[in-house]
Amino acid sequence: MDPEEVEFLGEKQLVTIVPLTTDDDYLKLISGDFGPFRMGMPVKVPLWVAVQLKRQKHCKIQPPDWMEIETLEAIKNEEKLSRNFTKMPSKFYMVEAKQILGCASDDISRADEIRTIIKDIWDIRMSKLRSSIDLLVRNNGASAVVTNLTLMEINSIRPILPHTLDQIRRMKNFKPFHGWRSQDTSFVSDSRSSTSFHS
Amino acid sequence: MFCEKAHVLIKELSRNRDALPPYNTDLLNEINTEVKQLITQNQEDAQISEDSRVMNHASYLPTVKIRHAAIKRNIRCILAYHYNRLKCLRNMRWQFGSILPPDVKSNLSQSEIEWFSKYSSNLVQYMRSIGDEGINLAVDLKPPKSLYIEVRCLTDYGQFELNDGSVLLLKENSRHYLPRSECEELIRQGVLEHVV
Amino acid sequence: MDLELEDLENTIQDDDDDNVQLTSAELIEMMEEVWVNEKFAPEILPHKQEVVDCVLGQISYMEKNLETLPSTDFKKGIHQLEVDRIRFLVASYLRHRLEKIETYVLHILKEEEQRGEREEELYLTEAEQQFAIKYKQDLEQHFENATNFYPGLPFEDWKSHIVAPNMNSFVFLKAKTAVEGVVIDPSRDDDEVADLTVGSQMILSYNSVTDLVKKGDVQLI
Amino acid sequence: MPLQTSYFPDYFSVDDILATQEKIPCKFIQNVPKLGKLNPATEDPDLQSGTVLEMPLWLVLEASLMRQPIVTADLPKVYKDAYLEILKADPCAVDLHKFGVYFYELGSYMKQFGQNDDIAKTLLHTFTLRFRQIMDLSDNVISDPNVIQKLDALEKSLYESGHDAKMKLFSWLKMSEIPLEAATMVTNHKKRKRVDEDLF
Incomplete structure (x- = not known):
């Protein structure tokens, strides 16, 4: 899966925007109704809608609760101390961070610091992930629980982990694709098979 | 050793995993000749082998078996060659559309050209059947991010009409702000470049 | 408006x-x-x-x-x-x-035919079925053209070694309902099993969860 | 868009055909009349029982795994104890490419010849211990071609799919928008065309 496709799935996450204009009509999308949009009144919309409206200067984006220095520092510390993966505040934290910080950094105080901490958290988790994968492969594992991994993280080890486990499995129960043995018997019992080519 | 030419053929495939070099008629003819020879020899020897069973003479059976293995191997290589070229050709249908550039076409065999046009019409027929009005599966390859994108023209393409009826001139190095859905195909064909 | x-x-x-x-x-x-x-x-x-x-x-x-x-x-x-x-x-x-x-055209058409015989639910839509049949015909025709230099050549080996998907491929999944006793590797004798709680995520062999995916109890991710 | 599957050989698989083209030593245990030309060392029109030759794996498989075998297979030296010991000692230090381009695939076929399972165990051990190296390698944006050259074909394909994913992630993280691109075949095509033109 391409990262853009993970992003695509993450873009339906709801975020809060503050409209800069008023429009009492609901936005009636196929994927749900959103609105009404009243100047200054926070309202939830899918991330991709928020980005469009922000680009057209129709709104400000309110960062999610967790997108804030102290919360993120706490998450980062916990991630560092814990042997396991901690549960992230959003299963699409990277997508949300990239999109919101990308188009609405003027709506967020200390956006650069936030970006750095999120990148730190990602890096800590990635290095943990690589060690766990290595262990799984060394133990010739046939399954693993990955409950607290987010989709972007899972996608970052695809296809290398699934493919490696596929190959380990093949090496354990190797069967060549050709059924060499069975072919032989039919041939011997019919020594003329090579003479019967003529249709 | 048997099947050495077939091996050369497969190595050629292996070197060109995403491209189509000229259809190797000469090499294939040589392989075909080898196969025909093996078959003829086997027919003779299998007959002798059959007779010698009665007369208790040295058997040609091992000879026949080994040649038979070589025949099968040659066929596997011939088919793998054709199969993998088709896969490549199939990808070209998705990337170039139903009309191939002449120099690609000149690398194909007659049978490949026929296959390509049959595949193309099979695909079109399938795409037409979807939903009420059909759907073009060769576009919308990536999740859309915005309705309009900035593009730079890479060649002197000429006039281009948009769905709203307006016409613009695509000149080399000219820049345009266009609906993504309308220029996606030109980007894939290398006429326009998406400027990020 | x-x-x-x-x-x-x-x-x-x-x-x-x-x-x-x-x-x-x-x-x-x-x-x-x-x-x-x-x-x-x-x-x-x-x-x-x-x-x-x-x-x-x-x-x-x-x-x-x-x-x-x-x-x-x-x-x-x-x-x-x-x-x-x-x-x-x-x-x-x-x-x-x-x-x-x-x-997997040959494999899929064969399975589809067997499903038809067993009167089970079909996997292909009508249009896909037509596409597949046509695709198979055109492929066979092309192979025949490639091997008609010798009439009656036994070139059907490829049909006894049908290209089929690797059902043991590893996949990531998320449980939508609680499922107990998922056999980790159905092709082997050891009966190592896993219990899936709602929302839990795993990587394991597709073979272990084929039916659960089709029933909608687990979602691939 | 391509179907992303890990290596799983089938009848048309170029890699399987190349792997089974590798030569392995074998000994004829029947006379094979008329096929003396398989042995370049003799003018004899027939191949005599007792002849020792190197033949491609596909032929050895056909000629040995039958009720009345024509040949018995021997292991190529890289699957014999001395070499296996090297792999057991430090698999990560080995230039596996020199052991064989299709080291694992060929090794897997060696199981067919009824040896003990030491080969199988060593292959798995080697593969799983070298995995970290392959993963780390694919995680680098720019990788050292000298290191990549020491991988066997299977490892290389894993490296390539891992590296490809890494590059996609890398550009996703870096860019605000991923550009729509010309089809790879179109760009390759253009490149080739330019090369052709340069010749004149």
Whole structure:
């Protein structure tokens, strides 16, 4: 899966925007109704809608609760101390961070610091992930629980982990694709098979 | 050793995993000749082998078996060659559309050209059947991010009409702000470049 | 200015499951799940033509409505983008299926025939079935052209070594319902099992969860 | 868009055909009349029982795994104890490419010849211990071609799919928008065309 496709799935996450204009009509999308949009009144919309409206200067984006220095520092510390993966505040934290910080950094105080901490958290988790994968492969594992991994993280080890486990499995129960043995018997019992080519 | 030419053929495939070099008629003819020879020899020897069973003479059976293995191997290589070229050709249908550039076409065999046009019409027929009005599966390859994108023209393409009826001139190095859905195909064909 | 979406029937009937009522939002959600499952399952999954048709119906309804909306309305662009997003979803899903059909054409047609004989639910739509049959014919014709230098040449070996998907491929999944006793590696004798709690995620062999994916108890991710 | 599957050979698989083309030593245990030309060392029109030759794996498989075998297979030296010991000692330090381009695939076929399972165990051990190296390698944006050259074909394909994913993630993280691109075949095509033109 391409990262853009993970992003695509993450873009339906709801975020809060503050409209800069008023429009009492609901936005009636196929994927749900959103609105009404009243100047200054926070309202939830899918991330991709928020980005469009922000680009057209129709709104400000309110960062999610967790997108804030102290919360993120706490998450980062916990991630560092814990042997396991901690549960992230959003299963699409990277997508949300990239999109919101990308188009609405003027709506967020200390956006650069936030970006750095999120990148730190990602890096800590990635290095943990690589060690766990290595262990799984060394133990010739046939399954693993990955409950607290987010989709972007899972996608970052695809296809290398699934493919490696596929190959380990093949090496354990190797069967060549050709059924060499069975072919032989039919041939011997019919020594003329090579003479019967003529249709 | 048997099947050495077939091996050369497969190595050629292996070197060109995403491209189509000229259809190797000469090499294939040589392989075909080898196969025909093996078959003829086997027919003779299998007959002798059959007779010698009665007369208790040295058997040609091992000879026949080994040649038979070589025949099968040659066929596997011939088919793998054709199969993998088709896969490549199939990808070209998705990337170039139903009309191939002449120099690609000149690398194909007659049978490949026929296959390509049959595949193309099979695909079109399938795409037409979807939903009420059909759907073009060769576009919308990536999740859309915005309705309009900035593009730079890479060649002197000429006039281009948009769905709203307006016409613009695509000149080399000219820049345009266009609906993504309308220029996606030109980007894939290398006429326009998406400027990020 | 008004989009007249009030007229749009916001619920769609799904005649498969005793008239389950779906909102269009749930429909899109379902289309997403169907797309991801098809993307990651090594084999072709049972078709979801009803879902696809409903989604396409929603799109054309929306597009018709959009024609009446002045392009000055900021909502118009958003609606158009949504239509494009959903069209991508459907197109990508159908492309994945076509690619599997082409790659495993003999295997899929054989299984489909057996399903027909057993009067089971078919996996291909009618149009896909036609595409597959045609694809197989054209492939065979091409192979015949390549081997007709010797009449009666035994070139059918490839049909006894049919290209089939690797059902043991490892996949990531998320449990939508609690499932107990998923056998980790069904092809082996050790009966190592896993229990899936709702929302838990795992990587394991597709073979272990084939039926659960088709039943909708687990979602590939 | 391509179907992303890990290596799983089938009848048309170029890699399987190349792997089974590798030569392995074998000994004829029957006379094979008329096929003396398989042995370049003799003018004898027939191949005599007792002849020792190197033949491609596909032929050895056909000629040995039958009720009345024509040949018995021997292991190529890289699957014999001395070499296996090297792999057991420090698999990560080995230039596996020199052991064989299709080291694992060929090794897997060696199981067919009824040896003990030491080969199988060593292959798995080697593969799983070298995995970290391959993963780390694919995680680098720019990788050292000298290191990549020391991988066997299977490892290389894993490296390539891992590296490809890494590059996609890398550009996703870096860019605000991923550009729509010309089809790879179109760009390759253009490149080739330019090369052709340069010749004149």
